Amino acid sequence: MITRRQRILLFSSSEQLKMLFGAETILVDGTCSRWFPIKRGGPQGSSLTPSVFIAYHSDMSDAFPMAMSFLFADDVAATMA
Known part of the structure; x- marks a missing residue:
């Protein structure tokens, strides 16, 4: 096999x-x-998934200048006051 x-x-x-x-x-x-x-998503435990996430979302804060962005590994949160 x-x-x-x-x-x-x-x-x-x-x-x-x-x-x-x-x-x-x-x-x-x-x-x-x-x-x-x-x-949907990337494989769990892959060392490449966080890098792809960062490359894809790195300019998100430019699109929303009044928002405070929190990015970690493969999670996104944005708050607007």
């Missing part, structure tokens, strides 16, 4: 990114489920 890690290593870099961010499997008792699409 091929492991999930071996499956990832079989594909090109773009396919790896697609699998890491576009689809997921569940491993139960050594058996992998079918791949299913991830429609």
Whole structure:
């Protein structure tokens, strides 16, 4: 049986990114489920997810100069007085 890690290593870099961010499997008792699409968010525990979040939201405070923004990892809060 091929492991999930071996499956990832079989594909090109773009396919790896697609699998890491576009689809997921569940491993139960050594058996992998079918791949299913991830429609929202990023993978939990990924070191890349916070970087993508920062790049995407880094200029949010420019759009709302009167708001106080609080950004942390993958959460956003904005308050306006």
